[in-house]
Amino acid sequence: MDSGRRATIADVASRANVSTAAVSKVLRNAYGVSPAMQERVRAAIAELGYRPHAAARGMRGQTYTIGVLIPDLRNPFFPELIEGISDHFAGTQYQALLGPGGSTPESQARITEAMIDRRMDGLIMIAPVVPRAQLEATARTIPTVVIGRHGRSAEFDAVVDDDIEGAALIVDHLAALGHRRIAHIEHRDTTRGIPTTMPQTVRAEGYRRAMQRNDLTDEIDVVPSTYSESGGYAAARELLSRPAPPTAIFAGADVAAIGVLNAVYEAGLRIPQDISVAGYDNTTVAAMGPISLTSVDQDGHLMGANASRLLLERVEDKRRRSVLMSLSPTLVPRRSTAAPPAADG
Amino acid sequence: MDSGRRATIADVASRANVSTAAVSKVLRNAYGVSPAMQERVRAAIAELGYRPHAAARGMRGQTYTIGVLIPDLRNPFFPELIEGISDHFAGTQYQALLGPGGSTPESQARITEAMIDRRMDGLIMIAPVVPRAQLEATARTIPTVVIGRHGRSAEFDAVVDDDIEGAALIVDHLAALGHRRIAHIEHRDTTRGIPTTMPQTVRAEGYRRAMQRNDLTDEIDVVPSTYSESGGYAAARELLSRPAPPTAIFAGADVAAIGVLNAVYEAGLRIPQDISVAGYDNTTVAAMGPISLTSVDQDGHLMGANASRLLLERVEDKRRRSVLMSLSPTLVPRRSTAAPPAADG
DNA sequence: GTGAAAGCGCTAACAA
DNA sequence: TTGTTAGCGCTTTCAC
Numbered sequence: 051m052d053s054g055r056r057a058t059i060a061d062v063a064s065r066a067n068v069s070t071a072a073v074s075k076v077l078r079n080a081y082g083v084s085p086a087m088q089e090r091v092r093a094a095i096a097e098l099g100y101r102p103h104a105a106a107r108g109m110r111g112q113t114y115t116i117g118v119l120i121p122d123l124r125n126p127f128f129p130e131l132i133e134g135i136s137d138h139f140a141g142t143q144y145q146a147l148l149g150p151g152g153s154t155p156e157s158q159a160r161i162t163e164a165m166i167d168r169r170m171d172g173l174i175m176i177a178p179v180v181p182r183a184q185l186e187a188t189a190r191t192i193p194t195v196v197i198g199r200h201g202r203s204a205e206f207d208a209v210v211d212d213d214i215e216g217a218a219l220i221v222d223h224l225a226a227l228g229h230r231r232i233a234h235i236e237h238r239d240t241t242r243g244i245p246t247t248m249p250q251t252v253r254a255e256g257y258r259r260a261m262q263r264n265d266l267t268d269e270i271d272v273v274p275s276t277y278s279e280s281g282g283y284a285a286a287r288e289l290l291s292r293p294a295p296p297t298a299i300f301a302g303a304d305v306a307a308i309g310v311l312n313a314v315y316e317a318g319l320r321i322p323q324d325i326s327v328a329g330y331d332n333t334t335v336a337a338m339g340p341i342s343l344t345s346v347d348q349d350g351h352l353m354g355a356n357a358s359r360l361l362l363e364r365v366e367d368k369r370r371r372s373v374l375m376s377l378s379p380t381l382v383p384r385r386s387t388a389a390p391p392a393a394d395g
Numbered sequence: 396m397d398s399g400r401r402a403t404i405a406d407v408a409s410r411a412n413v414s415t416a417a418v419s420k421v422l423r424n425a426y427g428v429s430p431a432m433q434e435r436v437r438a439a440i441a442e443l444g445y446r447p448h449a450a451a452r453g454m455r456g457q458t459y460t461i462g463v464l465i466p467d468l469r470n471p472f473f474p475e476l477i478e479g480i481s482d483h484f485a486g487t488q489y490q491a492l493l494g495p496g497g498s499t500p501e502s503q504a505r506i507t508e509a510m511i512d513r514r515m516d517g518l519i520m521i522a523p524v525v526p527r528a529q530l531e532a533t534a535r536t537i538p539t540v541v542i543g544r545h546g547r548s549a550e551f552d553a554v555v556d557d558d559i560e561g562a563a564l565i566v567d568h569l570a571a572l573g574h575r576r577i578a579h580i581e582h583r584d585t586t587r588g589i590p591t592t593m594p595q596t597v598r599a600e601g602y603r604r605a606m607q608r609n610d611l612t613d614e615i616d617v618v619p620s621t622y623s624e625s626g627g628y629a630a631a632r633e634l635l636s637r638p639a640p641p642t643a644i645f646a647g648a649d650v651a652a653i654g655v656l657n658a659v660y661e662a663g664l665r666i667p668q669d670i671s672v673a674g675y676d677n678t679t680v681a682a683m684g685p686i687s688l689t690s691v692d693q694d695g696h697l698m699g700a701n702a703s704r705l706l707l708e709r710v711e712d713k714r715r716r717s718v719l720m721s722l723s724p725t726l727v728p729r730r731s732t733a734a735p736p737a738a739d740g
Numbered sequence: 741g742t743g744a745a746a747g748c749g750c751t752a753a754c755a756a
Numbered sequence: 757t758t759g760t761t762a763g764c765g766c767t768t769t770c771a772c
Contacts, residue, residue: 058765069743074767082741104513105458106765108450109748115513117492123477124679129468136495145509147462148493150481164490168449168460279679312684334469334624339657340685403749414759419751427757451749454764 057098066094077102078111108169114143116361117165119151119158119175125305126333127350131176131197134354142362144171155180162188172361179239182247193364195357201247202374207360209375211348213249216379217256217300218263219346220328223381224298225264227389229326232266233296235285235306238274250277253302253330277302282309290317297325297390304329304336307343311386322388332382342385353377402443411439422447423456453514459488461706462510464496464503464520470650471678472695476521476542479699487707489516500525507533517706524584527592538709540702546592547719552705554720556693558594561724562601562645563608564691565673568726569643570609572734574671577611578641580630580651583619595622598647598675622647627654635662642670642735649674649681652688656731667733677727687730698722 059077063070068087075083076091083091094100104113118135120128132148139146147170149161158180165173170192177198178185188194189205197209217234224232234257237250246252254272261270275285282301289295290313301307307329311321319325329336332347356375363369404422408415413432420428421436428436439445449458463480465473477493484491492515494506503525510518515537522543523530533539534550542554562579569577579602582595591597599617606615620630627646634640635658646652652674656666664670674681677692701720708714 059767060765070766071743071745071768072741075742078767080767084741087741101508101512103765104509105450105453106748107767109454109750109765110767111748113450113513123468123474124471126469126471132468132495136497145506145513146495148495150477150491150493152481161490163446164449167446168458168490279683308683315684335680338624338653339660404751405749415750416752416759416761417757420758423751425751429757432758448749451764452751454749454766455751456764 056103057100059100059102061098062091062094062100065098066090112171112365113169114145115168115170116144116146116358117162117168117170117173118146118148119161119165119173119178120148121151121153121158121177121179123150126335127331127348128176130350131354131357134351134356135174135358137351138355138358144362146174146358151178153179155184159184166192172365174357174361177249179248193361195361195364197353197357198249199247200249200252202372204372207357207364207373207375209353209357209360209377210249211353211377211379213252213379214256214259216330216346216348217253217302218260219379219381220300220330220344221257221260221264223344223383224300224326224328224387225260225266227298227326227387229298229390230266231269231271231294231296232261232298232300233271233273233289235273235275235282235299235301235310237277237281237302237306250302257300271296275306277306279305279309279312282306283313284309286310286313290314290319295325298328298387299325300328302330304331304333304343304345307345307386308335308341311341311343321386324391326387326390328387336382336384344384344387345382346379347382348379349377401448402445404445404447406443407436407439407445410443411435457516457710458514459490460513460515461489461491461703462507462513462515462518463491463493464506464510464518464523465493466496466498466503466522466524468495471680472676472693473521475695476699476702479696479701480519480703482696483700483703489707491519491703496523498524500529504529511537517710519702519706522594524593538706540706540709542698542702543594544592545594545597547717549717552702552709552718552720554698554702554705554722555594556698556722556724558597558724559601559604561675561691561693562598562647563605564724564726565645565675565689566602566605566609568689568728569645569671569673569732570605570611572643572671572732574643574735575611576614576616576639576641577606577643577645578616578618578634580618580620580627580644580646580655582622582626582647582651595647602645616641620651622651624650624654624657627651628658629654631655631658635659635664640670643673643732644670645673645675647675649676649678649688649690652690652731653680653686656686656688666731669736671732671735673732681727681729689729689732690727691724692727693724694722 059070059073062073151158151161172193175196186205194206236254273285275281310327328344330346332345336343336345404415404418407418496503496506517538520541531550539551581599618630620626655672673689675691677690681688681690
């Protein structure tokens with residue numbers, strides 16, 4: 051901005067009376083520069099307000115850019131993740147940029163391509179819905195960490211929360227309160243090819259196993275719907291219209307639980323006196339006074355930070371063997387769950 | 396991925412028996428290529444699965460990347476904006492990438508720099524808190540569109556919603572219901588240098604003017620706080636503890652209104668029988684059954700799309716004169732507002 | 741420890 | 757209309 055033109059590495063070099071190669075080395079903290087020369091170069095950089103040109107760096111070396119694929123900005127859990135990610139990179143030379151991926155495999159694949167085209171140094175993919183084979187192909191091209199898909203891979207690192215355990219926390223909590231007819235709302239995707247590794251599937255499986263462990267095998271009741279307000283609403287309407295409706299509804303996501311609350315509200319039932327409702331993700335909405343939804347908390351910040359750390363290991367140290375990191379969820383009991391009505395206890 | 400190495404423009408050129416310049420022209424839909432050659436080049440591109448290298452393109456021409464500065468992923472209004480933006484670019488060669496900017500001027504400036512370093516073709520800045528002079532400096536470097544800051548600039552285009560009108564919608568609505576003691580919760584930033592152009596300031600001003608117009612000048616009551624759940628909660632606690640509390644509270648954002656609801660709930664008051672509450676932004680939370688918050692709707696999707704269109708005009712047509720585009724908000728009345736208690740009417 | 745020089749993949753002048 | 761060529765700003769051999 052000084053003289054119209056932006057300073058380049060050559061400007062810095064001539065100002066410091068060194069070669070461009072030397073400047074480059076200082077920039078990358080590479081070996082082979084004397085402290086004195088370091089000093090001179092740094093001074094010149096400061097004087098000129100020089101900033102390296104990421105696109106040009108990318109032509110030979112790295113772009114110092116990390117791509118983060120994010121499917122749905124409306125999901126209130128993702129900001130936690132993002133914050134964990136950007137906090138982690140804040141102390142480094144790297145910059146995380148988010149790609150709004152949409153919820154279809156096609157749109158997510160498009161963004162992934164766009165990130166590869168831009169020579170990003172690494173990719174963090176949040177709950178991607180693309181087929182596993184495609185994830186592995188991507189990971190062979192560019193260091194990749196996947197958040198929220200279960201199952202390990204030789205090609206990419208994975209960070210997940212233990213959804214089996216999370217579902218068990220809710221079921222055990224409800225069973226301990228005396229509930230028997232506990233229904234579960236599952237997100238059933240139309241997308242094929244991503245069978246057992248998505249969180250929704252694992253949560254449903256965790257629900258089933260926990261029901262069995264509590265001797266409630268006969269009461270297992272999974273309603274396929276979607277993790278959305280309308281999905282939860284529709285599923286709850288269906289459940290409440292039955293001859294013997296459940297005394298507790300466990301929605302696989304808070305956002306769906308909100309829809310359940312709406313349906314319960316419309317049906318004129320009271321929470322938790324007439325029916326208990328639980329969600330998953332412990333979003334800020336769940337914590338709101340009038341809502342006060344029992345939920346399961348995943349430490350999104352920690353998950354994001356861990357994913358970032360794993361990715362940098364791959365990018366910088368060239369670690370090859372893959373890592374699966376599984377975190378433990380915790381139960382957050384609130385006012386939306388209580389003992390079932392006496393007649394049903 | 397075929398032979399390990401990624402295909403380059405030279406590979407395409409030799410495959411199609413043309414020059415690299417010809418391939419480049421086809422890529423950019425530039426003049427001077429015969430249909431026959433076009434055909435051959437496109438075929439070669441398809442056969443090789445060639446994709447242009449964005450970083451390399453950026454060295455000479457454009458990067459076909461648009462940077463979107465987004466301050467707070469938790470604000471449920473922003474996803475609308477983002478969707479409008481990415482939908483608009485979906486039909487083009489451009490790819491929008493989001494930079495999580497944080498809420499301080501420093502962090503936002505950092506991301507802005509990072510985007511310029513990466514040779515982005517243009518910038519969309521959502522409700523930036525950096526000083527105006529800095530915005531203009533940025534805009535002189537790179538085509539820029541600012542969303543959500545009032546006041547026109549010669550350097551950048553601006554897309555705003557008419558917050559004066561939006562605040563008036565709420566005040567007129569409440570006044571028509573019979574309210575007189577209508578309080579407003581304003582977001583009061585500690586940041587200096589951005590006085591009258593932020594939405595919160597304009598909304599407060601709109602509230603004042605509308606109160607005057609309704610002959611309620613003596614009742615003007617602005618509580619400085621923050622647009623957050625805790626901010627709304629604290630402000631409402633303060634208001635409710637007064638000898639003559641307001642009969643209606645107009646929070647400048649839904650998220651603050653939620654905090655108000657919590658405080659009202661805790662105080663044992665009923666909504667809307669004892670007190671009316673209104674928000675701003677018409678977020679999905681506001682629409683939820685148990686909440687049903689009267690609010691003001693801005694068409695975020697349209698704002699995002701307009702901002703994108705303006706930016707592309709600048710990037711491609713090199714339009715120089717700046718544009719200010721102001722959209723009109725609409726009132727969304729719900730169950731949280733009603734006539735005041737008889738004694739106060 | 742230091743610098744000269746050859747690219748990275750593409751675009752834009754210009755020549756043919 | 758088509759091809760040749762000189763860079764864009766940086767990193768990376770490879771001499772010195």
